[in-house]
Amino acid sequence: MSEMTIHLKIWRQARGAAKGNFETYTVEKVLPEMSFLETLDLLNEKLTRQGQQPVEFDSDCREGICGTCGLVIKGTAHGPNPKTTTCEVRMRHFRDGETITVEPFRAGPFPILKDLVVDRTAFDRIQQQGGFVSANTGSAPDGNAVPIPKIDADKAMDAASCIGCGACVAACPNASASLFVSAKISQLSYLPQGGPERGRRALLMIGQMDREGFGDCSNHGECEAVCPKEISIENIARMRREYFKGALGGHDRKAASGD
Amino acid sequence: MSKILDAKIPSGPLADKWDRHEMECPLVAPANRRKFTVIVVGTGLAGGGAAATLGELGYNVLNFCVQDTPRRAHSVAAQGGINASKNYQNDGDSVERLFYDTVKGGDYRSREANVYRLAQLSMGIIDQCVAMGVPFAREYGGTLANRSFGGVQVSRTFYARGQTGQQLLLGVYSALSRQIAAGTVKMFPRHEMLDLVIVDGKARGIVCRDLVTGEMKRYAADAVVLATGGYSPVFYLSTNAVNCSATSIWRAYKRGALFANPCYTQIHPTAIPQLGDYQSKLTLMSESLRNDGRMWVPKAPGDKRRPADIPEAERDYFLERRYPAFGNLVPRDIAARASKVECDAGKGVGNTGFAVYLDFADAIKRLGRDVVADRYGNLFTMYEEIIADDPYHTPMMIYPAPHYTMGGLWVDYNLESTIPGLFVAGEANFSDHGANRLGASALMQGCADGYFVVPRVVAGYLARGGLGKVTTDHEAFGAVEDEVRKRYDALLAVKGSRTVRDFHWDLGRVMWDKVGMSRDRAGLEQAIVRIRELREAFWHDVKVPGEAADFNKQLEMAGRVADFLELGELMAMDALAREESCGGHFRAEHHTPEGEARRDDENFMHVAAWEHKGDGQAPERHVEPLAYENIEVKTRSYK
Amino acid sequence: MSTFRSHVWSSVGKKMITGLTGLLLVGFVAVHLLGNLTLFIPDRGHAFNAYAYFLEHAVHGWLILAFEAGLLAVFGFHIVSAVTVAWTDKRKARPVGYALVRNAGGKSRKGLPSTSMIVTGLTLAVFVVLHVKMFKFADHPSVVYDGKEMKDLYAVVVAAFKQPLIAGLYVAVMGMLGFHLRHGFWSAFQSLGWNNDRAIVVLEGLARVVAVLFAAGFLALPLYILFFVDPSVSGGHR
Secondary structure, three states: OOOEEEEEEEEEOOOOOOOOEEEEEEEEEEOOOOEHHHHHHHHHHHHHHOOOOOOOOOOOOOOOOOOOOOOEEOOEEOOOOOOOOHHHOEHHHOOOOOEEEEEOOOOOOOOEEEOOEEOOHHHHHHHHOOOOOOOOOOOOOOOOOOOOOHHHHHHHHHHHOOOOOOHHHHHOOOOEOHHHHHHHHHHHHHOHHHHHHHHHHHHHHHHHHHHHOOEOOOOOOHHHHHOOOOOOOHHHHHHHHHHHHHHHOHHHHHHHOOO | OOOEOOOOOOOOOHHHHHHHHHHHOOOOOHHHHOOOEEEEEOOOHHHHHHHHHHHHHOOEEEEEOOOOOHHHOHHHHOOOOEEOOOOOOOOOOOHHHHHHHHHHHOOOOOOHHHHHHHHHHHHHHHHHHHHOOOOOOEOOOOOEOOEOOOOOOOOOEEOOOOOHHHHHHHHHHHHHHHHHHHOOEEEEOOEEEEEEEEEOOEEEEEEEEEOOOOOEEEEEOOEEEEOOOOOHHHHOOOOOOOOOOOHHHHHHHHOOOOEEOOOOEEEEEEEOOOOOOOOOOOOEOOHHHHHOOEEEEEOOOOOOOOHHHOOHHHEEOHHHHHOOOOHHHOOHHHHHHHHHHHHHOOOOOOOOOOOEEEEOHHHHHHHOHHHHHHHHHHHHHHHHHHHOOOOOOOOEEEEEEEEEEOOEEOOOOOOEOOOOOEEEOHHHEOOOOOOOOOOOOHHHHHHHHHHHHHHHHHHHHHHOOOOOOOOOOOHHHHHHHHHHHHHHHHHHHHOOOEOHHHHHHHHHHHHHHHOOOOEOHHHHHHHHHHHHHHHHHHHHHEOOOOOOOOOOHHHHHHHHHHHHHHHHHHHHHHHHHOOOOEOOEOEOOOEOOOOOEOOOHHHHOEEEEEEOOOOOOOOEEEEEEOOOOOOOOOOOOOO | OOOHHHHHOOHHHHHHHHHHHHHHHHHHHHHHHHHHHHHHOOOOOHHHHHHHHHHHHHHHHHHHHHHHHHHHHHHHHHHHHHHHHHHHHHHHHOOOOOOOOOOOOOOOOOOHHHHOHHHHHHHHHHHHHHHHHHHHOOOOOEEEEOOEEEEOHHHHHHHHHOOHHHHHHHHHHHHHHHHHHHHHHHHHHHHOOOOOOOHHHHHHHHHHHHHHHHHHHHHHHHHHHHHHEOOOOOOOEO
């Protein structure tokens, strides 16, 4: 229960402002069992009391499932530990007196709204292009009507556990969204329900990903390493297969172009 | 004058009520649907499901959420599973049994007709979710897998690892995405509803704050659906997300909607204990852990030995001892209270003494580490990151934490509040769980309300007609927007010395100590006085930095805490008025000699619904009597 | 805008082109390496020169033309798509960079081979140009074998590699080829979608082997010539 003093070098950027800059703040009485975001809370309490502007950052569930939080801490998206989101990072991983650089997720398609808060609605627009099964409410057959091999269901679940936090984009040297997009395409490609729309889905979602201005994937694999849900880059390979099949399949291509 | 509320339950046999009601609900022709606009606030299972389904049907839907994307609604955090009476396991499950378990689990304080409808709809939910690509856990044969949950003796819980809520929500989100692309649903993320607009006695719109620009915006519609979740963060520390709030439903309450059973709160037995006062939340450990974990404390009070050093004979597996029939899988309220009893007797473990063990040693011995890891691996990892201890070797430490609120806006069978045209779905309403919710039933209710009930009943409301054209230029919108603006300007104008969190923390302590797991008259009376003081202090001494027309998290929180400071008092008043113990509401004055909750069916077999009478005035308590025609009301026993 | 062409030049299409052309180039380099190995035969370049003569004259010289045209296209697509991916698209996608970047480690494949692809690749491209200039578009001495006059490319090689600077640069460039293949080889399969969690283990192992074999195969030659070949001695070998 030893108290630490932590220096935070944080990116500050006013809303709509073109330029931002780093400010360094000191937070005392940080406990090792505190979460990183609780340390930022503590800083904000201090700043508020001192009449300064608190640091804006996004967070919600604070247990690693909602995908709201996302900071680049010490040069790594979601901080130095694998398999965790920013809200799950604990201060015991830092040293007393350490200066920690805190930056927002940086990518052209993730414009900064204020300080450490970025706009990730590009992900929503990609999803809207085809990240679904077109099954209206009430049209479903019995849940056990189509057996799905456990291994496929498990693979689908591995991919589906994506929380849409955007760390893959943040960590990618090219700011590519491939891991995010591939997780959804891959999930639905493992399930028979996703079958009828698979080619069209891949073409449309990847088309939107490109229009949003994300970079191309160079297979560095940083995304997988920072992914809090350990989504594998094998999904990216699978996405490329789906895309190839979609691009060759004339029917799907027509559907994707809206003919 | 206190009213007797009419729930508008359809006549006829229980099993036929919903079918008949669907038949009797007037419809809107496909070509006319796009002429109607429906506002849906919230994008969780209830809100998102309703918005997507209404969109599919062809209505013009405006959907709002405070999160940066609809995929992050708090349904995402539900871990364990979703119930459905499929009877795939051939263990005797049925609609009747799910209905019975839920009414009993709710301690006979829920509405029979609603619960029966929920049980009926449960099966369609699973089918729908499978069709949308939700990757539920499966057996090697390819069929859907089930597990057990608290308070029942069948395996009816469908799950997707420890992330069932996330997967169901992503199903909703995908349906919503499809409708957004189709143009039927217009999505407004980072928008917080701050008030309800009523025109000619009907809900006709909302006023929102754009959380990015701070701009106040008005939206008009023909009907408004609130699906904004529960109000557990009134306790400050809860398992809920930090942005969960009561603001939408509280504003509707202040505009005339009745608030039902505000004191019914669920304290979940298995959360990671509080470690310090810096904390922003408590992390839940899924109820599913009690399938294989055994809860125990040392037999001797004050025993501070390490768990491994305490021999078997000196351990008290208190749930197994007290409730041999259900053992570790008793309902949440029972398990939470039992833990509290042990800790209050000095047998609590950990540094604070406010924790009990949840031990997997036997399960690991029986099933092997791999099976346990497959079932609960993600939860174990979460626990280890927070506590820095390995639950595969040392028993988990857990303690109850505020988790879910059964209370909410009062709605009739049509999920319509006392304000015509204002529908309330999911955790935001009070309707299905009585005084205690069973595990894996929240997802069931959210999906049932969202996918199946709201689209039908809203259509019925719209089809009945009588809705004139209303635009945001109507004077009612101007008046409401002015009020909201003034309230937010006032928050910024206080410029006091204490932060929003200071007040929220203080309120949370009062609520937890006096309106928490055990309540008594003196404590509740003190709580009411204390909350009033806090509220007074808040409006004189709160310090909110920044500006209204900017991204301003502190201002958002200030608005929410201001509402919690009012809601907390109503919760205490409701708890005070309910002179009995039932489900999650335990009054220390009312218990059996063995310490179990003692209901007073004669005087309290009713829903209490509170009416706002103006600031500074006492709210009025109305009742909806509960009639049990299909179920025999008994003393709840899990022994 | 969903034409076949737009699919070919999408983010995924570009990677497929890079991967496919990359694998073709690996094939080419493998054949080239086999040809080079004839230089180790102690016959004062007879086999090597004869092999070059065969290549130039097979099918009345049409074979080499067809191959060269194909190679040019493969190189062209490989370079253009890779430069777009790793340079222009990358700049656009992250206009403001980080103050501090650390490799995540763990399962990440990011490292010097992957981050230097553009540098090693462009260096190799420059090398190829110089290499072609040297062996195709320059005057060469000739040699007569069995009454047939052939270019004495062997003499060109030996003359070049007897200069330590050129030999050293060549060794460095071939080292870069190894680096390029270390990431590029498995990455090509990933880009083409021919990968999964089990295959990646094998492919990454193969990439290591290919990288070492190719680099070693090529850079052994200048070292061999520099230290072991005496051009003044008949047969060329000490």
